[in-house]
Amino acid sequence: MENQTQLPQQKPSFFQSNTAKMIMVGLLCLFLLIPLELVKGLISERSQRKKEMTQEVNTLWGSDIKFYGPVLSIPYYDYESYNVEDVNHNVTIQTKKVIKQAYFFPEILNNYSNIKKSKPLKRGLYENVVFTSIMDFDGNFEKPNFEKLDINPESVIWDKASIIVNTSNLKSIKSDLNIALNNQPFAFESKANNDSNFGTLESNLFDYKALQKEDKITFKFQMKFNGSNSVQFIPVGKTTNIKVDSDWNSPSLMGTFAANEENKKIDSTGFHAEWKILDINRSFSQQHTEKMPNLNEYLFGVKLLETVDQYQQNERASKYGFLVIGLTFLVFFLIQSISKINIHIFQYTMIGLALVMFYTLLISITEHSTFSIAYIIAAIGVIVMIVLYSISILKDKKFPLFIGISLTALYTFIFVIIQLEDYALLVGSIGLFAILGAVMYFSKKIDWNS
Structure with a gap:
C-alpha cells in the first residue's frame, strides 16, 4: 500500500474570518448613522414648521x-x-x-x-x-x-x-x-x-x-x-x-x-x-x-x-434607530455564522437602508394619519421587504421566518416603549436585558476561531 501524504489544510485568510465580518458589519452600522441623522433632521424641521404654523394660528385666535x-x-x-x-x-x-x-x-x-x-x-x-x-x-x-x-x-x-x-x-x-x-x-x-x-x-x-x-x-x-x-x-x-x-x-x-x-x-x-x-x-x-x-x-x-404630538413620537422612535439596525444586523450575522451562509456586505447595506426608510415612511404617513396607523403601515412594509429579500439571500424559508418574527417583536417592543411615559425606562431596560440574554445564548454556538 502506498503511503498517502496528507496535505496541510489551508488556514482561511483574516478577511474571511468571523472577526473580520463582524468588524465590517459594525463599521456599516456606524456609517448608517449618517442617513439616520438626516432623517432626525427632517423630523426636527417638520416639527419646527408645525410650531411656526401653530404660533401663527394662535396669534390670530388668541x-x-x-x-x-x-x-x-x-x-x-x-x-x-x-x-x-x-x-x-x-x-x-x-x-x-x-x-x-x-x-x-x-x-x-x-x-x-x-x-x-x-x-x-x-x-x-x-x-x-x-x-x-x-x-x-x-x-x-x-x-x-x-x-x-x-x-x-x-x-x-x-x-x-x-x-x-x-x-x-x-x-x-x-x-x-x-x-x-x-x-x-x-x-x-x-x-x-x-x-x-x-x-x-x-x-x-x-x-x-x-x-x-x-x-x-x-x-x-x-x-x-x-x-x-x-x-x-x-x-x-x-x-x-x-x-x-x-x-x-x-x-x-x-x-x-x-x-x-x-x-x-x-x-x-x-x-x-x-x-x-x-x-x-x-x-x-x-x-x-x-x-x-x-x-x-x-x-x-x-x-x-x-x-405627545406626532413629531415628538417620531423623534422618540428615531432615537431607537441605531438599536434596530444593530440588532437586525446581529440576527443576520448569527444566522450567517451558524449556517455558514455567506452574506455580502452590499446585502447588509441594502437591509440597513430599508431599516432607515422605515422612519421616512413613518413621518410622511403620520402627517396624513395618526402615529399608530403610520407605525403599523411602515413596520409591515419594511418587515415584508426584508423578509422577501432574506429569502433570496438565505435560500431557505426557515431563517427568513425567524427574521420576520424577530423584527415584528422588535418593532412592537419599541412601539410599546414610545407609548409609555412613567414606565418607559423600566420596560426598556427589561427588554434590552432579555435581548442580551438571547444573543448570549445563540452566540455560544459560533466558532470564533474560524
Whole structure:
C-alpha cells in the first residue's frame, strides 16, 4: 500500500474570518448613522414648521391668557420740588402741584373659569388645539387706607376713581366689557400700557365716596376669551379664590402656587382645580403708588398640554434607530455564522437602508394619519421587504421566518416603549436585558476561531 501524504489544510485568510465580518458589519452600522441623522433632521424641521404654523394660528385666535386685577385706582395731589437756576447761577427750590395715582388691591377676589376645547383650527397639514374661556369675577374693595402710603386724605381726588384690569390677550376678548360696582354698571375702555406682557382696561371714572356702602365696594364682571396654551392669574386679592373647570384631560398645573390637593380632579373627561391664596403667601402689599408693580413672578394657573404630538413620537422612535439596525444586523450575522451562509456586505447595506426608510415612511404617513396607523403601515412594509429579500439571500424559508418574527417583536417592543411615559425606562431596560440574554445564548454556538 502506498503511503498517502496528507496535505496541510489551508488556514482561511483574516478577511474571511468571523472577526473580520463582524468588524465590517459594525463599521456599516456606524456609517448608517449618517442617513439616520438626516432623517432626525427632517423630523426636527417638520416639527419646527408645525410650531411656526401653530404660533401663527394662535396669534390670530388668541395666545396665553394672563390676568392681573381688578385694581382700584384713585388719583391724589402731590407736590414735587425742582431746582431753578437764574442768570446769575443762583439756584432756588420751587414746587409744583402734580396728580399721582394710588392703587389698591381687593380684599376678596373670587374667580370661576370654565375652559372648553374648541374645534381644532387647521392650517395646511397641521391642526392647532385652542379653547374658549368664560371667566367670572367677584369680590370687594375695603375703604382705601391712604395713611399707609403717607398721603394726606384731603389731597385725594375721590370723584376720579376707576377700576383697572390688566390682561395679556385684549384682542381675543369676545364679550362686552362691563363691571358692576355695588350693582351699578360701568364700561371698560382700553388704555395705553408700557408693560409688554399686559394690555390695560379701565372703567369709567366714578365718585368713590358716593358709591361706597359700609366702607366697601363690591364688584362683579365676566370676560370671555379665545385662547391657547395656558390660563394664568396673579393673586392680587388679600384672599384670592380661583376655581377652574375644563373638558381638557391633559392639564399641567403651573406657577408659584400649588392647587389644593383635596379638591383637584383629573380624569378622561376633564379636570377641576382650586387655589386659595392669602396675602401672607406672597410678598407684596395691598396698596401702591406711582405705578403698579411687576408681579409676573407670582403668575400661576394651568397649562393645557397637547398629548405627545406626532413629531415628538417620531423623534422618540428615531432615537431607537441605531438599536434596530444593530440588532437586525446581529440576527443576520448569527444566522450567517451558524449556517455558514455567506452574506455580502452590499446585502447588509441594502437591509440597513430599508431599516432607515422605515422612519421616512413613518413621518410622511403620520402627517396624513395618526402615529399608530403610520407605525403599523411602515413596520409591515419594511418587515415584508426584508423578509422577501432574506429569502433570496438565505435560500431557505426557515431563517427568513425567524427574521420576520424577530423584527415584528422588535418593532412592537419599541412601539410599546414610545407609548409609555412613567414606565418607559423600566420596560426598556427589561427588554434590552432579555435581548442580551438571547444573543448570549445563540452566540455560544459560533466558532470564533474560524
